[in-house]
Each structure stands twice: as structure tokens, then as C-alpha cells.
Amino acid sequence: MSSPSTPSNPERFDDRSLGGILVHPLAMVTAFIGPAVVYAVSDHEFTRENARHAFNWHATVVTLAVVAFVTGFLSADEVTVGGESIDPLSIPAPIDTVLMFVGVLLLLATMVAVVATFAYAIIATVKAVSGTAWSYPGAVDIVERFL
Numbered sequence: 001m002s003s004p005s006t007p008s009n010p011e012r013f014d015d016r017s018l019g020g021i022l023v024h025p026l027a028m029v030t031a032f033i034g035p036a037v038v039y040a041v042s043d044h045e046f047t048r049e050n051a052r053h054a055f056n057w058h059a060t061v062v063t064l065a066v067v068a069f070v071t072g073f074l075s076a077d078e079v080t081v082g083g084e085s086i087d088p089l090s091i092p093a094p095i096d097t098v099l100m101f102v103g104v105l106l107l108l109a110t111m112v113a114v115v116a117t118f119a120y121a122i123i124a125t126v127k128a129v130s131g132t133a134w135s136y137p138g139a140v141d142i143v144e145r146f147l
Contacts, residue, residue, distance in 0.1 A: 017044045021128040030060035031061075055133065060140045113138075
């Protein structure tokens with residue numbers, strides 16, 4: 001009597017690539033630059049799809065951080081430059097308070113996104129090893145929209 005065996009799926013293993021797996025840890029070091037380069041130079045569909053997902057997430061996080069920084073700068077009462085205190089912008093008090101509140105919320109969202117980046121990179125790498133291109137939750141699909 002023969003034992004039941006699970007059929008293997010060789011196409012699944014052939015469709016994976018090392019670049020598609022390593023693009024997620026690469027993005028941890030290079031942000032969106034590494035995945036953008038991998039996406040541009042690769043002709044392997046699995047690698048390009050993983051690079052696209054990594055690029056979209058890291059570009060979203062960098063954009064969030066820049067917006068948080070600019071909002072925080074606009075709400076600053078004083079900025080010290082060369083030991084001298086200057087007022088960067090003359091914004092009325094109610095608007096300044098709203099900008100400060102929004103800036104703090106954006107800064108907290110940026111910190112959460114940076115912490116999530118580590119977990120997302122691990123999950124995406126494990127999914128890529130198993131042959132699946134995992135889409136990062138909350139990422140704006142920049143590549144799909146503009147390219």
C-alpha cells in the first residue's frame with residue numbers, strides 16, 4: 001500500500017528569485033532607493049513585484065516623515081540658528097496650535113510606521129521565501145499609479 005503524498009509544485013519554486021526575497025531586507029538599509037533600483041534593473045516578474053511593494057511602503061513612510069517634519073517646522077514658535085533665536089514664520093496663534101497638533105499626530109504616525117517597517121520587512125521576506133509577493137498594508141501604490 002502506498003502512502004499518500006502531497007504533490008509538489010515545481011512552478012512555484014521556479015517562479016521565485018533571490019532578488020525578490022532580498023529586496024525587503026535591502027529596503028531596510030536603503031529605504032526606497034534600493035527597491036527602486038531593483039525594480040528598474042530586474043526583468044524577473046517576482047522580483048519586480050516584491051520591489052514594487054517594498055518601494056511603495058518605504059516611499060510612503062519617507063513622505064509621511066517629510067510631511068511631519070515640515071508641519072512641525074511650520075508650527076515652531078522659535079528656531080535657533082547660530083545661537084540666535086528667530087521666528088521662522090508669523091502664523092496666527094490658532095493656526096499655529098492646529099499645525100502643532102497635526103504635526104504631533106503625524107510624528108506619532110511616522111514613529112508607528114517606522115516600527116511597523118521592521119515587522120513588515122520580516123513578514124514580506126518570509127512570504128517571498130514561500131513564493132508570495134506580499135503587499136504592505138497601508139502603503140500608497142505609487143508605482144502602479146504613476147508608472
